[in-house]
Amino acid sequence: MIREPPPFFHRGPSPLARLTFFTLAAIAVMIADHRFHALQALRLSLNTFAQPLQQVASMPSQAIARGAEFFTTQDELLRENRELRVKLLEQSAAAQEARLLKAEETHLLAMSPGHSRYADGGVLAEVLYTARNPFTRKVIVDKGLTHGIKAGMPVIDGTGVVGQVTNVGTFTSEVTLVTEKGQSVPVMLVRNGLRAIAVGSGKDGTIEIPFMPASADVQEGDLFVTSGIDGTYPPGLTVAKVSSVEKNSAYMFARIVAYPAAAVDHYRYVLLLPLAPPSPRPETLEEEARKPAKERAPRTRREGGGAAPR
Amino acid sequence: MRRARGAKEAALRPADLTPVARDVMKGPASAGLIFASFLAAYLFAVLPWSGRWLLARPDFVLLLLVFWTLHEPRAVGQGMAFALGLLMDVSDSVLLGQHAFAYVVAVYGAQVLRVRIVSFHLPEQTLHVLGLTVVASCVMLLLNLLLGADFPGFGYFVSPVLTALAWAPASAILHSQAVRRRREATP
Numbered sequence: 001m002i003r004e005p006p007p008f009f010h011r012g013p014s015p016l017a018r019l020t021f022f023t024l025a026a027i028a029v030m031i032a033d034h035r036f037h038a039l040q041a042l043r044l045s046l047n048t049f050a051q052p053l054q055q056v057a058s059m060p061s062q063a064i065a066r067g068a069e070f071f072t073t074q075d076e077l078l079r080e081n082r083e084l085r086v087k088l089l090e091q092s093a094a095a096q097e098a099r100l101l102k103a104e105e106t107h108l109l110a111m112s113p114g115h116s117r118y119a120d121g122g123v124l125a126e127v128l129y130t131a132r133n134p135f136t137r138k139v140i141v142d143k144g145l146t147h148g149i150k151a152g153m154p155v156i157d158g159t160g161v162v163g164q165v166t167n168v169g170t171f172t173s174e175v176t177l178v179t180e181k182g183q184s185v186p187v188m189l190v191r192n193g194l195r196a197i198a199v200g201s202g203k204d205g206t207i208e209i210p211f212m213p214a215s216a217d218v219q220e221g222d223l224f225v226t227s228g229i230d231g232t233y234p235p236g237l238t239v240a241k242v243s244s245v246e247k248n249s250a251y252m253f254a255r256i257v258a259y260p261a262a263a264v265d266h267y268r269y270v271l272l273l274p275l276a277p278p279s280p281r282p283e284t285l286e287e288e289a290r291k292p293a294k295e296r297a298p299r300t301r302r303e304g305g306g307a308a309p310r
Numbered sequence: 311m312r313r314a315r316g317a318k319e320a321a322l323r324p325a326d327l328t329p330v331a332r333d334v335m336k337g338p339a340s341a342g343l344i345f346a347s348f349l350a351a352y353l354f355a356v357l358p359w360s361g362r363w364l365l366a367r368p369d370f371v372l373l374l375l376v377f378w379t380l381h382e383p384r385a386v387g388q389g390m391a392f393a394l395g396l397l398m399d400v401s402d403s404v405l406l407g408q409h410a411f412a413y414v415v416a417v418y419g420a421q422v423l424r425v426r427i428v429s430f431h432l433p434e435q436t437l438h439v440l441g442l443t444v445v446a447s448c449v450m451l452l453l454n455l456l457l458g459a460d461f462p463g464f465g466y467f468v469s470p471v472l473t474a475l476a477w478a479p480a481s482a483i484l485h486s487q488a489v490r491r492r493r494e495a496t497p
Contacts, residue, residue: 015421018388022414025392029407034457039406046400050356053349054401057356129358132402134365134466135459140403167403174403181460202460 160238160261188227209256368472412446440474
């Protein structure tokens with residue numbers, strides 16, 4: 001007759017049984033996270049719990065960085081100031097032109113139903129640190145759900161597209177860089193309007209333009225900007241500059257390598273742009289068009305998003 | 311008083327016992343020490359590591375999981391490994407479950423090899439721990455390669471080696487802490 005061991009020797013299931021159980025659990029969690037993007041709630045709550053600890057851990061290095069900043073020489077400051085002034089002058093002309101275009105666009109939008117395709121305002125965020133993952137290229141910024149950040153928002157810096165928000169925590173969010181493997185942006189060649197998709201290669205901070213026929217008119221130094229047809233990235237943001245074009249008649253497609261226009265790996269402040277509103281369905285458009293002009297509601301172009309008035 | 315205790319300790323010298331018996335006879339470490347050690351390891355892990363430093367970051371959370379599995383098998387086990395793994399996944403913003411999986415596998419190895427490992431001295435223990443950390447790293451590497459990531463280079467294996475090298479100092483510190491606390495607790 002087999003007897004149960006006395007309760008003080010009882011130690012629960014065997015290690016192998018536990019291993020099987022936890023392995024299955026881990027695989028289930030991985031599939032749920034990877035395939036279905038479920039478990040956002042779990043991630044969010046764990047993140048909220050871990051956030052204060054991470055902040056404590058990043059304090060010393062932040063203090064060092066602040067200290068180093070404090071001791072920059074006057075010479076450096078002067079040089080930077082001069083550079084910034086030149087840049088400001090260069091950009092003020094473009095800004096005035098943009099203001100005019102904006103006014104025109106508002107006027108046109110008021111006459112016919114539709115949404116602005118151009119980004120409007122945005123949230124300035126500071127890059128806290130690079131994600132601690134040797135397999136991916138992501139950074140963590142200091143704005144999250146409480147600041148109205150949503151997954152999918154495009155992220156830019158002063159020179160071009162940096163990436164896209166892929167995960168939002170309570171006070172921080174995770175930005176996947178354009179150089180991450182498989183991260184794609186619909187783009188357009190500035191010189192001739194050729195449409196393409198820019199895909200991060202995951203190596204050496206480069207971007208590839210796949211599936212361009214060997215006969216396509218792409219040259220070294222060409223600029224790719226967002227085309228805006230995806231409804232996520234507003235059109236006209238600089239994405240990449242072509243660094244090499246390899247045309248081999250043995251292959252159907254040209255091999256085009258580009259570098260990101262933004263200073264993807266070394267910046268401190270980025271701008272998180274609001275998501276483009278979903279394009280209106282055709283039937284609502286027709287309805288709107290049938291209404292007399294004065295009844296039309298003034299269009300609220302964006303809800304929330306902390307858009308600053310201009 | 312002190313002399314009497316010294317005499318008592320001399321009568322029951324740990325060196326006379328087999329390592330396993332020594333391990334069985336000692337009192338449990340305090341829950342506070344276990345918690346504090348994990349907190350310190352986590353804070354170390356979430357320092358802003360990046361680039362090459364990130365590849366070389368020793369994984370003290372894993373090291374402590376192995377340590378406490380060996381020395382406090384009733385307090386720390388696979389459940390704890392799974393939970394801490396999920397926490398590491400979230401704070402490192404990687405696929406949820408990959409640290410959890412790797413930690414559970416390593417802790418299982420520690421549980422199975424427990425009696426064997428604690429009967430060795432520190433150098434041999436370090437080699438065993440190296441095996442466990444390398445297995446954990448390989449699990450994570452394989453998962454990422456399966457998901458289409460690129461191989462980050464052999465620098466990836468610097469971290470498990472450093473983790474194993476930290477075994478001797480870590481266990482010396484934790485043992486001395488555990489013993490000191492136990493002495494303080496017993497009048």
